[in-house]
Amino acid sequence: MTDLAGATSAELQERLDRLPWSKRHTRLLFGSGLGWALDAMDVGLVSFVVAALVENGFATAGDRPLILSIGFAGMAIGAALGGLLADRLGRRSVFAITLLVFGVATGLTALAWSVAALLVFRFVAGFGLGAELPVASTYMSEFAPTRIRGRVIVLLEAFWAVGWFLQALVGAYVVPLGPDGWRWALLIGAAPAFYAAFVRFGMPESVRFLLSRGRRDEAERIVASFAASGWTPRRADVGLRTPRGAAAADTGPVRTRAGAGRRFAGLWAPDLRATTAGLWLLWFLVNYAYYGAFLWIPSILVADGYPLATSFAFTLIITVAQLPGYLVAAWLIERWGRRPTLIVFLLGSAVSAVLFGTISGEPAIIGFGMALSFFNLGAWGAVYAITPESYPTQIRATGAGWAAGVGRIASIIVPFVVAPLLAAGGRASIFVMFTAAFVLAAAAVLLIRERRGAVLD
Numbered sequence: 001m002t003d004l005a006g007a008t009s010a011e012l013q014e015r016l017d018r019l020p021w022s023k024r025h026t027r028l029l030f031g032s033g034l035g036w037a038l039d040a041m042d043v044g045l046v047s048f049v050v051a052a053l054v055e056n057g058f059a060t061a062g063d064r065p066l067i068l069s070i071g072f073a074g075m076a077i078g079a080a081l082g083g084l085l086a087d088r089l090g091r092r093s094v095f096a097i098t099l100l101v102f103g104v105a106t107g108l109t110a111l112a113w114s115v116a117a118l119l120v121f122r123f124v125a126g127f128g129l130g131a132e133l134p135v136a137s138t139y140m141s142e143f144a145p146t147r148i149r150g151r152v153i154v155l156l157e158a159f160w161a162v163g164w165f166l167q168a169l170v171g172a173y174v175v176p177l178g179p180d181g182w183r184w185a186l187l188i189g190a191a192p193a194f195y196a197a198f199v200r201f202g203m204p205e206s207v208r209f210l211l212s213r214g215r216r217d218e219a220e221r222i223v224a225s226f227a228a229s230g231w232t233p234r235r236a237d238v239g240l241r242t243p244r245g246a247a248a249a250d251t252g253p254v255r256t257r258a259g260a261g262r263r264f265a266g267l268w269a270p271d272l273r274a275t276t277a278g279l280w281l282l283w284f285l286v287n288y289a290y291y292g293a294f295l296w297i298p299s300i301l302v303a304d305g306y307p308l309a310t311s312f313a314f315t316l317i318i319t320v321a322q323l324p325g326y327l328v329a330a331w332l333i334e335r336w337g338r339r340p341t342l343i344v345f346l347l348g349s350a351v352s353a354v355l356f357g358t359i360s361g362e363p364a365i366i367g368f369g370m371a372l373s374f375f376n377l378g379a380w381g382a383v384y385a386i387t388p389e390s391y392p393t394q395i396r397a398t399g400a401g402w403a404a405g406v407g408r409i410a411s412i413i414v415p416f417v418v419a420p421l422l423a424a425g426g427r428a429s430i431f432v433m434f435t436a437a438f439v440l441a442a443a444a445v446l447l448i449r450e451r452r453g454a455v456l457d
Helices: 009-018 023-056 061-089 091-110 115-143 146-173 181-201 207-212 216-229 260-266 273-294 297-303 308-319 322-332 338-358 362-386 393-423 427-447
Strands: none
Touching: 009 207, 009 216, 023 061, 023 091, 023 115, 023 146, 023 181, 023 216, 023 297, 023 308, 061 091, 061 115, 061 260, 061 393, 091 115, 091 181, 115 146, 115 207, 115 362, 115 393, 146 181, 146 308, 146 322, 146 362, 207 216, 207 393, 260 393, 273 338, 273 362, 273 393, 273 427, 297 308, 297 393, 297 427, 308 362, 322 338, 322 362, 338 362, 338 427, 393 427
């Protein structure tokens, strides 16, 4: 650690930005991604669970929108509070504790004895999930080397596709087993969350957060451990040179203990105002279209006359296209940039949605459904990449959390819009509405600054 002793805050961050990818980076990615996959399992399982609850008489068709929305209500509150707490207390602790909250509540949901109890537990599980996801992307963004930061965050988000595929398997093969199949499905999704939380407590705190709190010795040890765990680095990768866009002088630690109100106000500072507005619009519209489509596909297919088991099988096939979407977005995001990648994938989502909604037949349902999965999940990867890197360290988790929280408001609203349209037989009108949301989201991207190759601070 002698080469780091006495290094300024700016130099430590530059060193971290230029380190080659190492074993410790890989452990962080998988430690973060494991929880991400489990979260996807929970969110996705709800669509299967709700269909089963209604068919088995545990809940009524009128309960369906409320069951779907209550988790998102918890996610909206959790995202906003989780971001604020992570900027005050640190990323790692909030990252791990919120996953524990999510796991316990999901396990209790499996034991629910009434719709009312199920709603309470779903709300708490949503709170933990909502707080965890934006903190996870912020945490990983602060460790990733600058030259591949966007790609790393898209790959982190790709764990969502793994979890979504697993939940589709559980939904297709466990939920239909009987009246209590949905309980076993939720227990399967909850159990590994405790292991993921244990893994996260063993992960280091963010170097940038430590420096912002004046904890330089801890930051030096972490940077040194990353340097020691990698392969032999090239001189160009580790030299203490100023990356593009970085300040050459050391700004020193930021020891402020700004309250939640001041951190929130910082999101609307003159130089961030347009970016925050664009991100909030983007998150709202993408959440509206994504959850409106994918959480309702099993129910929409049942309404079209397909048996429940067939609708689950179709959903499983459609889900397979999510991972390729992430991988292509991960490659393009460092070649094209964040904004071009986002716009292309959002417009691809728009075209896929209108075709899925207006063309009938099994080949069309599967083909255009897979196209929607490919483009929409690739767009999600780029959304998670661009959001935390748009803010400085002191308000980064707050900015990511509030953007996610605003997005969850759309997730709360959309079931109450889709339900009456579906009852009226309006599959086409539902997906034309989602097409419009994707197009507006692509326009909102123009308000956000391009961050490819830029340092975080």
